[in-house]
Amino acid sequence: MSSRAASLPEEGRLRSLVDFYSTQMRTSVVAQLQYRAANYFYMLGMVAEPVIYLVVWSTIAEQHGGAVNGITAGQFAAYYIVWTLVRNMNIVFGAPFWEWRIREGRLAGDLLRPLNILHYDLAYFAGWKFVVVGLWLPIAVGLSAVFHPDLHPSALEIVVFIIAIWGAYFVRSMFQATLGMLNFWTTRGAAVFDLYMATEMLLSGRLVPLALMPGWVQTLANFLPFKWTFGFPIESLVSNLSTRSLLLGLGAQVMWTVIGYVLFTFAWRAAIKRFSAVGA
Amino acid sequence: MNTLRVGWLYFKVGVLNELQYRVNFFVQLLQSLIQVGTGLVMLSLVYSHTTELNGWKESELLSLLGVQILLGGFIHTFIQPNMELLMQDVQQGTLDYALTKPEDAQILVSVRQVRIWQVVEVISGLVLLIVGLNGVKSSIGAVDALAFAFALGIGGVLVYCFWLILTIGAFWVVRMEHVLELFEGIYQTGRWPVGVYPGWLRYSVTFLVPVAFAVTVPAQALTSRLHWPTLVLSVGFGVVLFAFTRWFWRFGLRHYSGASA
Numbered sequence: 001m002s003s004r005a006a007s008l009p010e011e012g013r014l015r016s017l018v019d020f021y022s023t024q025m026r027t028s029v030v031a032q033l034q035y036r037a038a039n040y041f042y043m044l045g046m047v048a049e050p051v052i053y054l055v056v057w058s059t060i061a062e063q064h065g066g067a068v069n070g071i072t073a074g075q076f077a078a079y080y081i082v083w084t085l086v087r088n089m090n091i092v093f094g095a096p097f098w099e100w101r102i103r104e105g106r107l108a109g110d111l112l113r114p115l116n117i118l119h120y121d122l123a124y125f126a127g128w129k130f131v132v133v134g135l136w137l138p139i140a141v142g143l144s145a146v147f148h149p150d151l152h153p154s155a156l157e158i159v160v161f162i163i164a165i166w167g168a169y170f171v172r173s174m175f176q177a178t179l180g181m182l183n184f185w186t187t188r189g190a191a192v193f194d195l196y197m198a199t200e201m202l203l204s205g206r207l208v209p210l211a212l213m214p215g216w217v218q219t220l221a222n223f224l225p226f227k228w229t230f231g232f233p234i235e236s237l238v239s240n241l242s243t244r245s246l247l248l249g250l251g252a253q254v255m256w257t258v259i260g261y262v263l264f265t266f267a268w269r270a271a272i273k274r275f276s277a278v279g280a
Numbered sequence: 281m282n283t284l285r286v287g288w289l290y291f292k293v294g295v296l297n298e299l300q301y302r303v304n305f306f307v308q309l310l311q312s313l314i315q316v317g318t319g320l321v322m323l324s325l326v327y328s329h330t331t332e333l334n335g336w337k338e339s340e341l342l343s344l345l346g347v348q349i350l351l352g353g354f355i356h357t358f359i360q361p362n363m364e365l366l367m368q369d370v371q372q373g374t375l376d377y378a379l380t381k382p383e384d385a386q387i388l389v390s391v392r393q394v395r396i397w398q399v400v401e402v403i404s405g406l407v408l409l410i411v412g413l414n415g416v417k418s419s420i421g422a423v424d425a426l427a428f429a430f431a432l433g434i435g436g437v438l439v440y441c442f443w444l445i446l447t448i449g450a451f452w453v454v455r456m457e458h459v460l461e462l463f464e465g466i467y468q469t470g471r472w473p474v475g476v477y478p479g480w481l482r483y484s485v486t487f488l489v490p491v492a493f494a495v496t497v498p499a500q501a502l503t504s505r506l507h508w509p510t511l512v513l514s515v516g517f518g519v520v521l522f523a524f525t526r527w528f529w530r531f532g533l534r535h536y537s538g539a540s541a
């Protein structure tokens with residue numbers, strides 16, 4: 001993480017960081033644009049998940065006079081189509097990839113680089129998002145043509161949504177990185193990662209809109225980080241949240257990013273002490 | 281006969297290899313429990329808002345979920361590891377080692393690996409299936425059970441063919457690892473009766489991607505919904521797809537130039 005290179009003056013450091021981000025992001029855009037077919041395979045596989053949920057809930061809505069808990073088929077369509085964008089945005093350098101990074105000996109090289117290791121992943125995946133969103137647009141148009149979403153966002157909601165999908169990206173990045181530290185202690189983290197994913201699935205609004213969950217689950221979800229990576233960004237666009245809830249949501253994302261970063265820093269410091277490079 | 285002998289030999293070596301990593305059994309057990317748990321939560325959520333989905337009651341859908349997880353376990357044990365290895369071999373140029381062996385190459389690439397701990401998934405699917413069937417009113421006769429086993433076997437063949445066709449794509453498009461996500465995503469459609477999907481999707485997951493034949497048809501056999509023509513159609517489709525896969529494999533091989541050529 002740290003090197004013995006001469007430190008830059010404060011002013012220069014910020015400028016070089018901005019420079020680093022824009023270069024790294026452009027690199028990943030160029031790199032990922034070469035793999036359009038691979039990216040599409042990945043996306044089509046991913047789109048299957050919300051389409052299944054959408055079909056199941058629309059079927060139930062139709063069986064019960066058009067709505068489940070007051071949510072109509074068109075609103076489900078809006079929820080799950082926006083879901084596909086949010087899901088694309090919160091694909092980050094996941095915990096299981098830390099195992100790959102350690103096993104393949106890449107970490108040893110990464111440690112020699114001067115910036116905090118998070119910057120490399122954050123910048124690379126952030127650049128990739130621009131490719132992903134571009135490739136996502138035709139999918140969104142296709143899904144909208146088939147499922148007729150009921151979506152009428154206000155200007156404020158659109159602005160909050162654009163900020164919230166990046167908030168979701170940061171919250172999820174921090175927590176996945178923290179979880180990834182587990183790989184320094186065990187090579188069999190898979191079950192723990194699965195457990196985390198399952199919890200996220202249920203408490204984030206990824207499986208179903210949280211409004212369909214029992215009351216106590218909804219309350220619980222408010223106090224955990226998961227909801228702010230899925231449910232909140234989606235609902236900021238599709239539900240009529242009050243201005244207060246919208247701003248509170250963005251505040252919660254900032255708070256969870258900070259908490260996640262602090263957790264990561266502690267875990268990273270403990271983890272790096274245990275690390276001995278492959279071949280050392 | 282020789283095919284069976286080669287398959288059995290690779291199977292034995294594969295099992296011995298896997299038995300070295302016993303802790304993986306417990307990891308797999310935990311993963312299966314999580315998978316089943318999430319499936320059950322989704323089912324109970326759906327049925328807390330309705331009593332039947334497209335004519336399927338909760339216990340019937342539980343059986344369907346059981347079949348889907350069971351077949352998924354079979355795929356993860358026998359089919360997927362081989363297909364992943366094949367893709368990796370094409371990427372790294374090591375497929376030549378398999379091609380130069382005297383045995384038929386399609387057989388070799390289909391039996392080289394086995395992930396035996398994934399059998400836990402087969403068992404957990406079976407448990408769900410039995411629990412689900414206990415809740416289904418009508419009793420299951422010997423004929424139903426036979427039809428189920430037969431349909432499931434055909435389902436296995438169909439999924440194998442589909443996976444191999446996808447993987448053969450690696451001869452043209454080298455970077456194929458995301459196909460795994462594509463398959464896993466599409467396979468999830470099997471958790472729900474194919475009848476709930478709108479027409480275009482229903483036909484896609486029946487003929488384009490044979491998930492409906494592989495999962496829904498066996499489950500229909502157990503819940504007394506199976507019409508004999510469906511089973512005959514499924515057999516016919518299996519034969520045609522298998523022949524096509526064989527042809528496509530040879531066609532793909534002709535386009536494969538190897539790593540050192």
